[in-house]
Amino acid sequence: MMKLYIALSVVLLLLFSCCGNKPKPGEDDTLTSGTITIAVDETFRPIAEEELQVFHALTPDATVHPVYCSEVKAMKLLLADSVRLAITTRQLTRQEMAFFNDKKFFPVSVKMATDGLALIVNKQNADSLITVEQFKEILTGKITDWKQLNPDSRLGALQLVFDNPNSSTVHYVLDSICGGKPLSEDLKAQKTNPEVISYVAKTPAALGVIGVNWIGNPADSTRLSFNDAIRIMAVSRADSATVENSFRPYQAYLALNQYPLTRSVYILLNDPKSGLPSGLTSFLTDFRGQRIILKSGLVPATAPVRIVDVKEEYK
Numbered sequence: 001m002m003k004l005y006i007a008l009s010v011v012l013l014l015l016f017s018c019c020g021n022k023p024k025p026g027e028d029d030t031l032t033s034g035t036i037t038i039a040v041d042e043t044f045r046p047i048a049e050e051e052l053q054v055f056h057a058l059t060p061d062a063t064v065h066p067v068y069c070s071e072v073k074a075m076k077l078l079l080a081d082s083v084r085l086a087i088t089t090r091q092l093t094r095q096e097m098a099f100f101n102d103k104k105f106f107p108v109s110v111k112m113a114t115d116g117l118a119l120i121v122n123k124q125n126a127d128s129l130i131t132v133e134q135f136k137e138i139l140t141g142k143i144t145d146w147k148q149l150n151p152d153s154r155l156g157a158l159q160l161v162f163d164n165p166n167s168s169t170v171h172y173v174l175d176s177i178c179g180g181k182p183l184s185e186d187l188k189a190q191k192t193n194p195e196v197i198s199y200v201a202k203t204p205a206a207l208g209v210i211g212v213n214w215i216g217n218p219a220d221s222t223r224l225s226f227n228d229a230i231r232i233m234a235v236s237r238a239d240s241a242t243v244e245n246s247f248r249p250y251q252a253y254l255a256l257n258q259y260p261l262t263r264s265v266y267i268l269l270n271d272p273k274s275g276l277p278s279g280l281t282s283f284l285t286d287f288r289g290q291r292i293i294l295k296s297g298l299v300p301a302t303a304p305v306r307i308v309d310v311k312e313e314y315k
Contacts (some may be wrong), residue, residue: 005235031279032090033061038277039074039086040066041168042213043193044115044265047296048087054292055283078268079106085113085277086268089168093152101271107270112284114211117169117250117261119233120197122204125155129241130233132260136177138207146205154277155205161188161196162209169209172263204228212249213296235260255299265298 021258029036040048045068052064067077071088078086079099091109092100100107119130127150137143138160146153162170174180190196193214197235200208201280208230215232234246237260267284283289 002202010253029062029276031274031276031282032059035065035078035181036085036276036280037061037067038063039077039083039085039281040068041071041074041086041088042068043071043089043168044213045193046213047113047293047298050292051289052283054288055280058283058288059279062279064091064276064280070164071104071168071171072166078270080221084269084271084275085280087264088268089115089172089263090265092268105270105272107268110191110269110281110285111264111301112267113265113301114254115263115265116173116254116259116298117263118210118212118215118249119261120200120208120210120215120230122200122202122206122232123229123231124204125231126150127153128174128231128233129236129243131236131238131241132177133239134241135235139173139178139183139187140181141186144184157205159203159206159222160184160186160209161190161199161206162208163196164191165189165191168263169211172261173209176263177261198231207233212254213298215249251294251297251299252264276304 048066052066055064056062067074067083070089073095074083074086074088077083078193078198079096092107097107114295118294119135121127125146127146130149134143134149138158143149144158145154146158149158151189162171170183174183188199190199193210196208197214200206215230232248234241234243236242236246238245247253248261249259249261254262267281269277269281271281285302290302293300
């Protein structure tokens, strides 16, 4: 009886020991297996969903749970070590790098794609050309009526619409277009990109600002047409916008830097043990992941791109 008691005690001790050494959730992943959560700027949800669908098919032992959120929240999740990978439109600041370094972490920023911001209007709006300077004056409240852009316009007060006050879209226009000047108090936030499209489609006087990958026509593999529920404005760097010097956010114009409102998309990776976040990063930046970006209408960062001639009729 005593021998049986001792044997049972040894077995229980071994079981408790094994349980105590069991890795915490998210710490037992490898390059191609395990379960992780990542943060994705909601602007890039269409691309991320397609990328993850293919990644899961290629790596059946891996599960990636995306959190689609504003860029501000994505950065908070990364800094709090709630995720080890975030997809955003900016790199880490010096202060953020110092924060990680103090904890003996050395994150990296990997360029994933070149994106563009699209200016969308209602199909009843006859105005199709705009300069960067005019867009800036709309953002800062100097232009508040469509007549200031086109004396013949009867649309009245211009309604500027964004996705989210904390989105990367707002940060881009603040930093790159407005030079830090505050945005107009008349700015309207709709929370998501689909809501912006819906609002503009119903509101003749609206001007929406959204990511390019939301406006593509899924039925058009050439990426030479956009969502037919709205119209896309052509943007010019010149003092006066003309058909010749204005460009819509076609992929070729993004790649050639002819479209003015472009920005980079980054993978922010803090994965010291080179687990599944690193494996996902490798996929996103290799040929297969970059091919998905190419099909989305954005410009891949690492895969070669064949720039097609865009006919004048599509301008």
